[in-house]
Amino acid sequence: DTAVSQTPKYLVTxxxxxxxxxxxxxxxxxxxxxxxxxSKKFLKIMFSYNNKExxxxxxxxxxxxxxxxxxxxxxxxxNSLELGDSAVYFCASSQPGLRPTGELFFxxxxxxxxx
Amino acid sequence: xxxxxxxPSMDCAEGRAANLPCNHSTISxxxxxxxxxxxxxxxxxxxxxxxxxxxxxEMASLIITEDRKSSTLILPHATLRDTAVYYCIVRVQxxxxxxxxxxxxxxxxxxxxx
Numbered sequence: 001d002t003a004v005s006q007t008p009k010y011l012v013t014x015x016x017x018x019x020x021x022x023x024x025x026x027x028x029x030x031x032x033x034x035x036x037x038x039s040k041k042f043l044k045i046m047f048s049y050n051n052k053e054x055x056x057x058x059x060x061x062x063x064x065x066x067x068x069x070x071x072x073x074x075x076x077x078x079n080s081l082e083l084g085d086s087a088v089y090f091c092a093s094s095q096p097g098l099r100p101t102g103e104l105f106f107x108x109x110x111x112x113x114x115x
Numbered sequence: 116x117x118x119x120x121x122x123p124s125m126d127c128a129e130g131r132a133a134n135l136p137c138n139h140s141t142i143s144x145x146x147x148x149x150x151x152x153x154x155x156x157x158x159x160x161x162x163x164x165x166x167x168x169x170x171x172x173e174m175a176s177l178i179i180t181e182d183r184k185s186s187t188l189i190l191p192h193a194t195l196r197d198t199a200v201y202y203c204i205v206r207v208q209x210x211x212x213x214x215x216x217x218x219x220x221x222x223x224x225x226x227x228x229x
């Protein structure tokens with residue numbers, strides 16, 4: 001079984017549409033993240049949730065809204081899509097604790113193309 | 116901005132050791148050095164991390180200089196499947212959701228050749 005799974009893997013849509021990317025982890029981790037990798041291959045954190053509570057919210061337009069129904073899921077909703085939103089979006093999870101290792105487990109990515 | 120400097124690319128012959136350098140001259144005393152890699156079209160994969168002692172696991176070894184201003188990731192017997200972009204990251208080992216705030220730079224594109 002895939003530890004961190006994202007759907008869909010590919011998403012092509014028109015400007016102005018609203019879309020969602022789903023993420024699920026079966027590792028029992030408390031913390032989940034969304035990262036964005038742009039066309040220049042820079043990978044940057046967008047959001048972090050710990051036990052369904054928002055921890056990190058980087059400078060991301062409010063058109064992006066993460067939703068965590070439970071600690072195993074962190075979905076990303078994007079409203080009014082723009083050309084600049086085209087990127088690969090990675091979901092990740094980790095298990096913080098008294099002695100965190102800092103190891104993040106990433107999904108395979110969801111490539112979003114906005115036309 | 117990333118606080119590390121890595122060469123943009125390196126080549127390595129299959130079966131030989133791959134030594135990937137990283138400079139982090141402004142590292143703070145409580146910052147760890149992490150290494151991740153990203154194989155084409157896949158998500159990043161954790162390799163190893165350390166504070167000041169050298170570390171080894173089943174994937175690689177991490178050598179950190181005594182002044183901690185630089186480190187080297189060693190893949191002892193590189194295979195074609197090790198071809199990837201390798202990222203060196205420094206950060207405080209946080210707790211809760213903050214530990215995931217990794218700042219990825221451009222990394223080093225390692226090409227392992229037969």
